[in-house]
Structures are given as structure tokens and as C-alpha cells.
Amino acid sequence: MQQKVEFEQRVHKALSDSQLRQNFRSTMDGLMAKRSQAFPDKERLEKLRLQGAQIRANALLKLPELLEQLEERCTANGIRVHWAETVEQANQAVLKIMQDHNATNLIKGKSMVSEEMELNHFLEQHGIEVLESDLGEFIVQLAGEPPSHIVAPAIHKSRQDIARLFQEKFPDIPYSEDVETLTRSARDILRRKFYEASIGLSGVNFAVAETGTICLVENEGNGRMCTTIPDVHIAVTGIEKVVEKLSDIPPLMELLPRSATGQHITTYFNMITSPRKEGEKDGPREVHLVLLDNGRSSIYEDPELMESLRCIRCGACMNHCPVYARIGGHAYGTTIPGPIGSVIEPQKLGLDRFGVLPTASTLCGACGEACPVRIPLPKLLNRLRFEQVRDDPPDNTMGKGSQRSIRESLVWNLWSWANTHPALYRLGCLFLTRLRGLVPKQLGVWTRVRKAPAIAPKTLHELAREMGIEDE
Amino acid sequence: MKPDQQYPDKPLSVYFFGTCLIDLIYPQAGLAGMQLIQREGVKVIFPQDQTCCGQPAWNSGYREQARSVALAQLDCFPQDIPIVVPSASCAGMMRYQYPELFKDTPQLSRVKGFSNRVFELTEFLVHVLKVKLKDLGPPTRVALHASCSAQREMAVSEEHSNLLQQLDNVEILEQERKRECCGFGGTFAVKHAEISNAMVEDKAKSIADTGAEKLVSGDCGCLMNISGNLQHTGQGPEGQHIATFLWERTNATES
Structure with a gap:
């Protein structure tokens, strides 16, 4: 019951922090309102969700073939593909690329898979300086914390928290609580780093098998900088992010920004299909794609639990979750918090270690209702509750049966x-x-x-x- | 109602599934539910062998135990007539979760036949009995809490409002974050008490802030939770099941 005790301690800490609760409450309220406004036509929304679910389900159905096709197309386009079954292998793949170029610093765009890999920590142990360039990630990196939300990583911090953090880390910059001024300071610091870094790393929102295209959704332009300025671009992704066709992208892009932040479209949408070609004046000379499994293929083996791999990481389930709104992301203790995290993470890390998470839900259904690809989150939470207490586990993967008392x-x-x-x-x-x-x-x-x-x-x-x- | 939900014509008789929570804590709500149906000229049968729908075990992962209890309920309602349930949560369990619970079992087709006969009380009053209510009570203002099951799984929150709106002297007051869960969640309230407590405190406060004279809900789990907090703080209105509220306001023989 150690995991429950630890979870309760984190919950208690979060619930006792009124500023933290206020930060989450007001942001989640805002994000829910914006999403709702972004989908004024509920009938259209339901059609889109169905379409989004079908696109993702189809991609998963054909996952092995699509991954092979993706590798083939990427390779033909000049993108080098690296397969990693484990986090260790993925980290080693990134390190090898860095070492091959004698690179000592890495500039990063936002990537939850790199969080899952604990890449920063790993590279720093090997003497490589890593800098997060997404503003939220930059803030949590300065604070030495993990992200508390998959779309808005520093959402647990107030403006004043960030002002104090900047004052501590950059004493030369005059103290300010003004959002514009703080953003400009971060921008100035980062801008210089972009020119210094020889390698840039990004995540992937969708990987299109048909064309070998890496799609990257972002708002700050840092993703574009990371993937165009340095000589080498490394993209890291989970194997489930593949979609079949380029025509699958528009419906998913209609859903993703609206579900995440209520935006009709993000400021930047990058589609990367090759490194710099002959005669082109800019762009990286090398592009690498690291495909990480880390437990995904075992989730894939169960037809019901597989539905959780449809996730497009919009964060709508956490924005709408009344439990997440109160305890925040850090209380979960996993890379991905909230309802989808409570489904995916215990499957990857074991119910024996994180079985408490599926129980930390009222099964109110707000997550499943908001999910743009219709992942039946309450049903999957219920399923994991069953798996952890069943007395006839068919196998001992994921810590099945481990919580039966x-x-x-x-x-x-x-x-x-x-x-x-x-x-x-x-x-x-x-x-x-x-x-x-x-x-x-x-x-x-x-x-x-x-x-x-x-x-x-x-x-x-x-x-x-x-x-x-x-x-x- | 759900877009694809079909409703039968008004039947001669129905079964009533009272739910275990109503049985022990809110029996007047069950009685009122049956009286509302009887008043429309429909005979109500209350099988004495009914107990619980099995939801607590199902949501705790104890599927075998949930199946035994569910099968015992199936035996209590053999005739092919509607089963009316004064709780969206228990109705949702019996209509939508039973087929999941019995997936890949030989009982599945029998279970589905049962599940298709399950209706939540307010949807039954609105869509099958098509009740027309005449308000006999004094002017009052109420806050409505539709449970998560009522809003999402059963999609009957509109039916809750519809019935309240039929009452001329009743005004419904809107609360902040109306659609948010009250934090009950069955065993969740015990397993994760601190989170549940934080949730119910917020919900009760938003209801008290409306200034309503009564809190009305179609689910006794939420009522027990929210009213429990309102009584604890001494703030805010008294809670009542929607069936009791409707019956008291429309029954000529009650004062």
C-alpha cells in the first residue's frame, strides 16, 4: 500500500496549497470554456469526434504495416529512423547522434516522450547541456520540476512564482511580474541559444506513413526554430503516433487545437518530410526519427486497452477532470497525469506501482465526453480496477492481480x-x-x-x- | 434522452427497482416514485426479492461478485414489462454496464433483454407516461443537481428540468459549474476521501450560493453527499429526491 500512501501525501500537499488550487481551477475553467466556444456546433463536434476516433483506430489496426511504411518512406526521404524498444535504447540513440557530431548542447522543443525518457537527466549525466525552448518547459526546467500538464507544463505556477524564479536564476534581469516582460526575457535568453545549439530535438504530433512526414503542432515558433536552425534535428515519438494518410491530418487538426486550448489553429504547424535538400538554403542537414515502444506494444495486445493508444495528447481529459482540477498534475507522480495518464501509465509502469491511479476517479465521465478521439476513459479505468484485483490473472504483466487483498x-x-x-x-x-x-x-x-x-x-x-x- | 433511445407505449404495469440506497436512507423517494407512476393509471410491481444493482462491486473491480448480484436481480423481474429505477446511476448500471459485465458470458442475451427494459424514473415519466404536472405548492426556488450518470450515461438531465419546469411556482436557480461532479463516486468517497471532500465542499458551496430553498436531485448518492456537507456546515438548502419533490408539490391530499 506504499503507492497509496505516497499518492495520498502528494494529494494532501496539493490540496493544502490554496494558490496551487486557484492556479489549476482558473486555468482549467478557462480551457473548458474556450474548448466549448471552439465547438459551437455540437452535432459537428460529434461527427468530428467519430471521424477522429476512426482515423486513430484505423491507424492502430494497421500499426505494424504503417510503421514499416513510415520507416520506408522516411528513409527514402532522407530521414534516418531509429527503433527503440526501451527508454534506455531511445536515450542511447539520441546520445549516439550527439556524440557522432561532437555536440555538447541540445535545444529542445516540447516533447512528452522525452519526458517519458527522462532524456534531459540522461544527457546531462553524459555532460551534455540541454535547454528547453518551449516557454512552459523552460520555466519548469529552471525550477527543476517535471511538467504538471501535457500542454501547459508550468500551469501550476502563478505569474508571481515565475517572476521570483526568474529573479533567482537571472539576477541581472530587472524583477517583473508582467507576463509580456517575462516572456520577452525568456525569449532573449533562448534566442541566443538557438544559434549556439548544433542539435535540435522535437516531439511529434502525427507521423504520416503514406508520405513519411513528421507533423509538429506548436504556438511559440520554438518548435520551428528547433527543427530548422540547428544542423541536426532529432524527432522522438511513441510508435502509436502514426497515421495512415496525409488526408487523415485535417480532421485531426480540426480536433487537436480546439480540444487542447480552444484555438481554431495553432500559430505554427510544421510538416517535416526531409532534411535540407541540395540547393536549399536552410533547414537541418540531418533529420532523425526515434520511434519508442516502451510498453506500447504490450498495451496494443489487448483489444480493449489498446483504445488508450488513440490518444493525440490534447489534454482535454485533464482540463475537464474534477479530480485533476483539484490535485494538479504533480500529484499523479507520472509523466502523463489526469485520466489518460491514469489509464496509460499504470499499464506501462505496472499496476503494482501505480494501481492507485485508476481508483482516483469518480468515473464521472467528463473525460470520456471531452476526448476528441472518443477514448472510453471511464470504461478503461474500470477495466484496470478489475485487472489489479482479479484473482485469476492470465499473466503477471502490468502487475495484474497485485492489489488484491x-x-x-x-x-x-x-x-x-x-x-x-x-x-x-x-x-x-x-x-x-x-x-x-x-x-x-x-x-x-x-x-x-x-x-x-x-x-x-x-x-x-x-x-x-x-x-x-x-x-x- | 439519447438520440437513439426508443421508448415503448404506455404499459399496463411496470416493475419498480428501488435501489439499495433509497431502501435504507431515502425510502420516501421510492414511494413517491411509485405513486407518480400509479397516478397515471399504471400498475406498479415491487418485487420483494430485489436488493442492489451490483454497481459498487463492478466499479471496484470485483466483477464476479457484481455478476452474482446482477443475476439475482434478473431473476426478480421476469415479465417483459419496463423496469423503472429512481436513480440514473443504478439505471445506467443496469442498462449500459450489465452488457459489459456479462460480455463473453452465456447470459449475455438474457442480460440484454433485461437491460433494454430499464428506464430511469424521470425519462419514464416524460417520454413513456408523458405526465402533465399541476403545481399545488407555494412559490419556491430550487437548485437542481443532475448526477453525472443523469447527464452523461443516461442523458436524462433535460427530463429532470422538464418535470421541474412543469411546476408553475417553481423557479430553478443556476449554480456555478453545474455540470461538475459532486465527488461521491461510490467507494471513491472513502478510498480518496480528501479529494472527495474537496469536491463536495465546492459543490455544496455553489449550491448554497444560489440561495435556493431546496436542492433537488435524481440520485441519492449525490444527495447523501451534498446534503451531508450542507448539514455539516449548516449552510444552504435541504436536499430532496426529485420524486419526493414532484409528489409533494402535485399531490392534492398532502399539505
Whole structure:
């Protein structure tokens, strides 16, 4: 139960921090409102979601073939493809490219896969300086923290937090709490670094198998800088990001920015299909694509859980999650927080380590309703709750069955026994109603903020009989 | 209602599934639900052997135990007549989750036959009985909390409002973040008490802030949660199940 204790400690810390709660609440409220405004026609939205789900489901259905096709097309276009089964292999692949170029610094665009790889930490251990160029990522890097949201990494920080952080890290820059001034300072610092870095790294939003194209969605232009200014561009992605055709992109792009930030289109949309060609004046001389598995192919083996691989990382599920809005991203303790994180991460890291996450949901359904590719998140959370307590695990992958306790299964067996023996159930209820005065007024955690519910003097079963309502 | 939901013609008789929470804590809500149906000239049958829909075990991952309890309920409702449930959460369990629970089992077709007969009370009153309510109560202002199951799984929050709007002297007050979960979530409230507590405090406050005289909901899980907090703080309105509220306001023999 160590994982539960640790989770509860993180939750407690987050809930006790009123500034943090305010930061998340106001941002999530804003993002939900913007998304809603971005989809004024609900019928159109539902059609689009269906289309988005079909595109992603189709891509997953053909995943092995599409990955081969992607490799073939990329290679033909001059993009070098690296396969990595594990995080270690992916990190080594990036390091090897760096070493091959005697590169000592790396400038990064936003990439959740690089977070999953803990790439910064790994490269720094090998003497390489890594700089995040996305503003939010830059802030959390300065603070030495992981991102707390997949789209807005520094959302847990207030303007004042960031002003103090800048003051501490860049004492030469005059103190300011003005967003424009802070952004300009970061921009000035980063701008110089872009020219110094010999290698740029980015994530991938979609990889198109048909054409061997890497698509990158961003707002700050730092993604374009990372992928065009340095001589070498390394893109890292999970293997599930592939789509079949170029024509799959427009519907997904109609969904992604609207779902994420309520934007109709992001400021930048980059499509990278090759390194600099002969006669071209700019662009990287080398482009590398690192394809990471890290547990995805085992998720892929289960037809139901596979649906979680449809995710396009828009963050709408966390924006709409009432639990996420209160505890924030760090409380989850995983790279990806929120509902989709609670589905994906325990599958990758093990239910024995993160089985608590699928239980940290009321199953209210707000996530599933917002998901642009219709991932049935509540259903998958329920499935993982089953997997972790089942007593007949078909295999021990993912820590199946690891959370089954004798005490809890005994409770459910008793519950089941009472509810399958009607006479016994009625007798039990009779006792409870007649002895209701003996029910304690304090019911543990429930009554910390609530009055205990009052048991009725007579059950509905009794009242129905007294009213002469027929039994069959 | 869901776009593809079909409703039968008004039947001669229906089954009533009271739910375990109503049975022990809010029996008046179950009684009111049955009375609302009877008043429309439909006979109500309340099988005495019914217990719980099985949702607590299903949502806790104990599927085998949930299946045993679900099968015991199936046995209680053999006739091919509608089963009316005064809770969107339990109705959702029986209509949409049972087929999931019995996926790949020999009982699936029998379960589906049962699930198709399940209706939440307010959708049944609106779409099948097509009730016309006459308000006999004094002017009042209420806050409506439609449960997550009512809004999403069963899509009956419109039906909740429809019934309240039929009452001439009842004004519905809008609360902030109306669609947000109250934080009950069954065993979640116990397993993750601190998060649940934070959620219910916010929900109860937004309801109290409306200045409503009553909190009305179609689900007793939410009511027990939100009212529990409202009673704890001593702020805000009294909670009532929508069936009790509708019955009290429209029944001529009650004062």
C-alpha cells in the first residue's frame, strides 16, 4: 500500500496549497470554456469526434504495416529512423547522434516522450547541456520540476512564482511580474541559444506513413526554430503516433487545437518530410526519427486497452477532470497525469506501482465526453480496477492481480452473499432500521465534512408492502 | 434522452427497482416514485426479492461478485414489462454496464433483454407516461443537481428540468459549474476521501450560493453527499429526491 500512501501525501500537499488550487481551477475553467466556444456546433463536434476516433483506430489496426511504411518512406526521404524498444535504447540513440557530431548542447522543443525518457537527466549525466525552448518547459526546467500538464507544463505556477524564479536564476534581469516582460526575457535568453545549439530535438504530433512526414503542432515558433536552425534535428515519438494518410491530418487538426486550448489553429504547424535538400538554403542537414515502444506494444495486445493508444495528447481529459482540477498534475507522480495518464501509465509502469491511479476517479465521465478521439476513459479505468484485483490473472504483466487483498475480497464476498440472499438482505435492513439509533454519528472520513446519513425508520421494502404494492 | 433511445407505449404495469440506497436512507423517494407512476393509471410491481444493482462491486473491480448480484436481480423481474429505477446511476448500471459485465458470458442475451427494459424514473415519466404536472405548492426556488450518470450515461438531465419546469411556482436557480461532479463516486468517497471532500465542499458551496430553498436531485448518492456537507456546515438548502419533490408539490391530499 506504499503507492497509496505516497499518492495520498502528494494529494494532501496539493490540496493544502490554496494558490496551487486557484492556479489549476482558473486555468482549467478557462480551457473548458474556450474548448466549448471552439465547438459551437455540437452535432459537428460529434461527427468530428467519430471521424477522429476512426482515423486513430484505423491507424492502430494497421500499426505494424504503417510503421514499416513510415520507416520506408522516411528513409527514402532522407530521414534516418531509429527503433527503440526501451527508454534506455531511445536515450542511447539520441546520445549516439550527439556524440557522432561532437555536440555538447541540445535545444529542445516540447516533447512528452522525452519526458517519458527522462532524456534531459540522461544527457546531462553524459555532460551534455540541454535547454528547453518551449516557454512552459523552460520555466519548469529552471525550477527543476517535471511538467504538471501535457500542454501547459508550468500551469501550476502563478505569474508571481515565475517572476521570483526568474529573479533567482537571472539576477541581472530587472524583477517583473508582467507576463509580456517575462516572456520577452525568456525569449532573449533562448534566442541566443538557438544559434549556439548544433542539435535540435522535437516531439511529434502525427507521423504520416503514406508520405513519411513528421507533423509538429506548436504556438511559440520554438518548435520551428528547433527543427530548422540547428544542423541536426532529432524527432522522438511513441510508435502509436502514426497515421495512415496525409488526408487523415485535417480532421485531426480540426480536433487537436480546439480540444487542447480552444484555438481554431495553432500559430505554427510544421510538416517535416526531409532534411535540407541540395540547393536549399536552410533547414537541418540531418533529420532523425526515434520511434519508442516502451510498453506500447504490450498495451496494443489487448483489444480493449489498446483504445488508450488513440490518444493525440490534447489534454482535454485533464482540463475537464474534477479530480485533476483539484490535485494538479504533480500529484499523479507520472509523466502523463489526469485520466489518460491514469489509464496509460499504470499499464506501462505496472499496476503494482501505480494501481492507485485508476481508483482516483469518480468515473464521472467528463473525460470520456471531452476526448476528441472518443477514448472510453471511464470504461478503461474500470477495466484496470478489475485487472489489479482479479484473482485469476492470465499473466503477471502490468502487475495484474497485485492489489488484491484478502480483507477487501472478503468484504466483497460478504456483500455479494448478502445481496444474493433476499431474506437475509431484508433481515439485515430490518436490523439496521430498528437499531438505527446505535449507528455512530461519526463515520470516519465521511463525517469529516459531512453529517452522517440517517437510516430510515422503515425500508422501502416494508413501505411497499404496507402500501399493498404487489410483489410480482 | 439519447438520440437513439426508443421508448415503448404506455404499459399496463411496470416493475419498480428501488435501489439499495433509497431502501435504507431515502425510502420516501421510492414511494413517491411509485405513486407518480400509479397516478397515471399504471400498475406498479415491487418485487420483494430485489436488493442492489451490483454497481459498487463492478466499479471496484470485483466483477464476479457484481455478476452474482446482477443475476439475482434478473431473476426478480421476469415479465417483459419496463423496469423503472429512481436513480440514473443504478439505471445506467443496469442498462449500459450489465452488457459489459456479462460480455463473453452465456447470459449475455438474457442480460440484454433485461437491460433494454430499464428506464430511469424521470425519462419514464416524460417520454413513456408523458405526465402533465399541476403545481399545488407555494412559490419556491430550487437548485437542481443532475448526477453525472443523469447527464452523461443516461442523458436524462433535460427530463429532470422538464418535470421541474412543469411546476408553475417553481423557479430553478443556476449554480456555478453545474455540470461538475459532486465527488461521491461510490467507494471513491472513502478510498480518496480528501479529494472527495474537496469536491463536495465546492459543490455544496455553489449550491448554497444560489440561495435556493431546496436542492433537488435524481440520485441519492449525490444527495447523501451534498446534503451531508450542507448539514455539516449548516449552510444552504435541504436536499430532496426529485420524486419526493414532484409528489409533494402535485399531490392534492398532502399539505
